[in-house]
Amino acid sequence: MAHSLPSIAILGAGSMGGAILQGLLASGRASRVTVTNRTRAKAEALTDAAASASAELESIALEVEPEGNARAAASADIVLIGVKPGMVPDLLDEIAPHLRPGARVVSLAAGVTIATFEAHLPAGAIVLRSMPNTPAVVGKAVTGLAPGSAAAPDDVATVRAVFETCGAVIEVGEEQIDALSTISGSGPAYVFLLVEELTKAAVAKGFGEADARLMAEQTFIGAAALLDATGEDPAELRRRVTSPKGTTERAVAVLQDADLAGVFGRATDAALVRAKELAAGA
Numbered sequence: 034m035a036h037s038l039p040s041i042a043i044l045g046a047g048s049m050g051g052a053i054l055q056g057l058l059a060s061g062r063a064s065r066v067t068v069t070n071r072t073r074a075k076a077e078a079l080t081d082a083a084a085s086a087s088a089e090l091e092s093i094a095l096e097v098e099p100e101g102n103a104r105a106a107a108s109a110d111i112v113l114i115g116v117k118p119g120m121v122p123d124l125l126d127e128i129a130p131h132l133r134p135g136a137r138v139v140s141l142a143a144g145v146t147i148a149t150f151e152a153h154l155p156a157g158a159i160v161l162r163s164m165p166n167t168p169a170v171v172g173k174a175v176t177g178l179a180p181g182s183a184a185a186p187d188d189v190a191t192v193r194a195v196f197e198t199c200g201a202v203i204e205v206g207e208e209q210i211d212a213l214s215t216i217s218g219s220g221p222a223y224v225f226l227l228v229e230e231l232t233k234a235a236v237a238k239g240f241g242e243a244d245a246r247l248m249a250e251q252t253f254i255g256a257a258a259l260l261d262a263t264g265e266d267p268a269e270l271r272r273r274v275t276s277p278k279g280t281t282e283r284a285v286a287v288l289q290d291a292d293l294a295g296v297f298g299r300a301t302d303a304a305l306v307r308a309k310e311l312a313a314g315a
């Protein structure tokens with residue numbers, strides 16, 4: 034059995050912070066977790082979701098306890114910042130006086146730089162910037178992790194272990210975090226969009242909504258599971274579905290003629306431009 038993790042606070046446990054919470058609780062490795070949200074409804078939903086977990090979970094609603102972020106930060110050795118990017122500086126100012134010595138402050142926020150974190154925290158604060166994705170809920174995340182100027186290898190290893198409860202981790206320099214985000218951070222949305230479009234194609238071919246969804250969704254789930262289970266190159270798995278001069282070959286030719294490679298290049302470039310705008314406060 035792997036060691037338990039240090040105490041953790043997740044300030045802003047919405048889609049992303051909540052996904053990491055679920056991964057952490059399911060792993061059985063968390064010992065003590067404190068989470069905060071604004072609303073009581075959200076705080077209570079998280080407590081209910083954690084009822085069967087072995088970790089000690091405290092879920093704070095700021096509308097009930099306005100100083101809850103400070104108390105949560107003071108209770109933890111690892112503090113994950115899961116609020117929207119624009120709210121990060123105020124939250125850091127709020128918790129800065131309450132951090133434990135040696136606490137690791139970990140950003141989940143897209144587009145907020147480590148320099149911004151360090152500027153709003155006490156000198157020498159240990160900061161790491163992460164970019165996870167929502168499959169953390171089912172333990173299948175990909176998380177990019179970049180160290181701040183005061184983060185030692187031991188800090189990176191400890192925070193890496195937190196994210197490994199939710200999936201795979203890739204260590205990168207901060208300069209690569211935004212690029213990684215355009216692939217794996219936003220990536221689940223690209224996959225869901227493809228599922229939606231394939232479902233529409235099935236409906237257009239006369240299938241009812243339920244059958245169309247089943248066909249499209251199960252095809253993505255099955256193909257991803259096959260990729261996972263075999264470890265084969267996706268191009269090889271595609272080749273096995275594509276008989277020479279067959280029907281799939283015709284369909285794939287249409288997709289390739291539509292310059293799918295170029296489309297993904299432009300889409301991820303657009304995400305990168307937006308990340309730079311966010312970093313500049315736009």
Ligand SMILES: NC(=O)c1ccc[n+]([C@@H]2O[C@H](COP(=O)([O-])OP(=O)(O)OC[C@H]3O[C@@H](n4cnc5c(N)ncnc54)[C@H](OP(=O)(O)O)[C@@H]3O)[C@@H](O)[C@H]2O)c1
Binds near residue numbers: 047049070
């Ligand atoms: N969603 C993704 O796939 C994804 C992927 C990678 C990174 N991220 C990053 O994760 C962060 C959160 O995004 P999200 O999609 O998870 O947003 P979200 O679902 O809106 O979650 C934000 C949470 O923060 C809570 N909150 C608001 N103000 C707060 C405060 N002052 N203190 C503590 N909690 C507060 C909100 O609670 P109430 O709802 O009760 O107000 C909400 O639950 C962003 O910085 C984003 O860049 C998201």
